Amino acid sequence: MRALARLALATCVVAAPLTAVVAAHAADEPTPVTVLTSDFEDNTVQGWTGRSAETLAVSTTVAHGGTHSLAVTGRTATWNGPSLSVLDTFEKGTSYTISAWVRLADGSDNARLSVERRTSGTATYETVVGNTAVNSSGWVNLSGHYTLSADVDFLTVYVETASTTGSLYIDDVTASYVPALPIQTDIPSVKDVVTEFPVGAAITGAEITTEHGDLLAKHFNSVTPGNALKWDATEPTENVFSYTQADPLIAFAKAHGMKVRGHTLVWHNQTPAWVFQDATGAAMTATAENKALLLARLENHIRNVAAHYGDTIGTWDVANEVIDESQSDGMRRSTWYDITGLDYLRTAFAVAREVAPTAKLCINDYNTNVAAKRDALYNLVVKLKAEGVPIDCVGHQMHINVSWPSISDTEAMLKKFEGIGVEQQITEMDVSIYTSSGETFPAPPADRLLSQAYMYRDMFALFRKYRADLTSVTLWGLADDNTWLDTYPVARKDAPLLFDTRLQAKSAYWGVVDPSRIGGTSSPSASVSPSTSASPGAGTCAVTYRVTGSWTGGFQGEVKIANSGTAVISGWKLGWQFTGGQVVAQLWNGSVTQSGSAVTVTNASWNGTIAAGGSASVGFLGSWTGSNPVPAAFTVNGTACTVL
Ligand code: XIL
DSSP states (O other), X not given: OHHHHOOOOOSOOOOOBGGGOOOTTGGGOOOOEEEEEEOOTTSSOTTOEESSSOEEEEEXXXXXSSSOEXXXXXXXXXXXXXXXXXTTTOOTTOEEEEEEEEEESSSEEEEEEEEEEEETTEEEEEEEEEEEEEESSSOEEEEEEEEOOSOOSEEEEEEEESSOOOOEEEEEEEEEEOXXXXXXXXXXXXXXXXXSSOEEEEEOGGGGSHHHHHHHHHHOSEEEESSTTSHHHHOSBTXXXXXXXXXXXXXXXXXXXXXXXXXXXXXXXXXXXXXXXXXXXXXXXXXHHXXXXXXXXXXXXXXXXXXXXXXXXXXXXXXXXXXXTTSTTOBOOOHHXXXXXXXXXXXXXXXHHHHSTTSEEEEEESOTTSHHHHHHHHHHHHHHHHHTOOOOEEEEOOEEETTBSOHHHHHHHHHXXXXXXXXXXXXXXXXXXXXXXXXXXXXXXXXHHXXXXXXXXXXXXXXXXXXXXXXXXXXXXXXXXXXXXXXXXSSSOOOOSXXXXXXXXXXXXXHHXXXXXXXXXSOTTTTSOGXXXXXXXXXXXXXXXXXXXXXXXXXXXXXXXXXXXXXXXXXXXXXXXXXXOOEXXXXXXXXXXXXXXXXXXXXXXXXXXXXXXXXXXXXXXXXXXXXXXXXXXXXXXXXXXXXX
């Protein structure tokens, strides 16, 4: 149970190690597109340079593949190492897998793979693969994911070491991406189905661009910056405030008429070390001076951050995770508490109310469905409210899993806070497919995805029943390609959200939107009685064919079949002829055969039925040479369709 297993949170994880990231639907994954390969086999350094004055030269002393590698000698600092510009290679919002083989000339150390990006001269360093043991006796692979989230004028991939400055080799460096799938536009928007309260998603930098931005805008009407408003992002250095991470997210929310939850003003994690250092730079001890200093820093922080956003942020998680039910007074022994007692909470809420008078002010915590934790939080809220501390709202994080907690415990949680003058919000819901820290699955098992769908179904039914208490429900992430659970509590691929790693609706989505479709066995027209079904081929159809992406030799396409007749299409075969020698390499949402230029696509198990007025879409990756003409004619079940 997470209540017992919860570990200290890692600070800002930028990228997950590849070893932990196994595709959720490995069988459906299309071939990655490789955008960078450095194998040094042509006896040149292939654009690599040193980060300082070190020497780079092609070497045949050792090689990972072939006979050549890149030797880096003359390093004088651990951060010296080989670096390659990817400014013209990487696009914002695309998730790249970067892989490099590393070997030392002598001894052993740890090596890291990172990205340096600069915007108007300001550098940011992002870890792609953290410290990994390397030595001189063999090659070690560093492989991880990176998504550029900002506009940049400088972007490099580089390798460095942790403690020694000896010579090193790199070889067979690659970067690739899996082309994004267009989002499904022919499914209901979550926010249109669940209308009792705003439904939100926590997001990070890249998730307002391209397909992720489309998915966010289609389904959600509230947004929580997942990391961008935390203290380490907004005030990394004392009294130096930065809103570069959060501003674009909040601007997107504003532009799309979405509500914004501000997360978070006071927390024991992701708070820079300086906050808790005394005037001499030593760790604070519980003295009156330190208490005054810490509260002054807190006040200054909230005055600046909350004022920057004014009434754009409708709700603030003022305080996060302050309860420890194992303490006799129920309070977490954070530095905040050790130095100030409850005064940090009194100050935080009072200042937030003053600076953001219209914002709802929340106290937010996890495991509030656990009776002891729930009661400790309740006691604190009742006590502080009695003193006049302006707490408007209790936030329940709801980091749960496929078999925990029970609906009745969750209902007891909601009931507990009724009648004490607070709103309640679900602030960080996700449903892990794992039930213990010991489990790891290479891909999400079907039965777990089903249990997850039922958990979402039952929890959302409960939330909707408690609409008088709940003023917001937010999920901690947008889709399974980016979830904090990939690295917490251990590194393994999790799949806790409504959309899969390729942004397509899961059974979990149907659990929220239309439980009759959980498991994909029923279809959009399941409510249409079989007697109205027509035999295959009887419908009339309209087909839209679009090239959604194209690069040298390859392209991505989408074909949509609309049922323009009055009868249901039950099972379909879609046919067309390519005229430019194109070949379909991979296809999703259906299965494909190609014989010469003739392509036949058969429906998947879950999209075979197309109601009158309904549609089904498939996407594919293809190859082309010379030209890539659009097919002129399409058939569905042998009948010619209108081409749109
Ligand atoms: C998580 C973020 O999602 C991660 O990216 C980060 O590395 C750690 O923090 N409870 C909270 C959130 O209140 O702020 C945490 O967010 C998840 C648990």
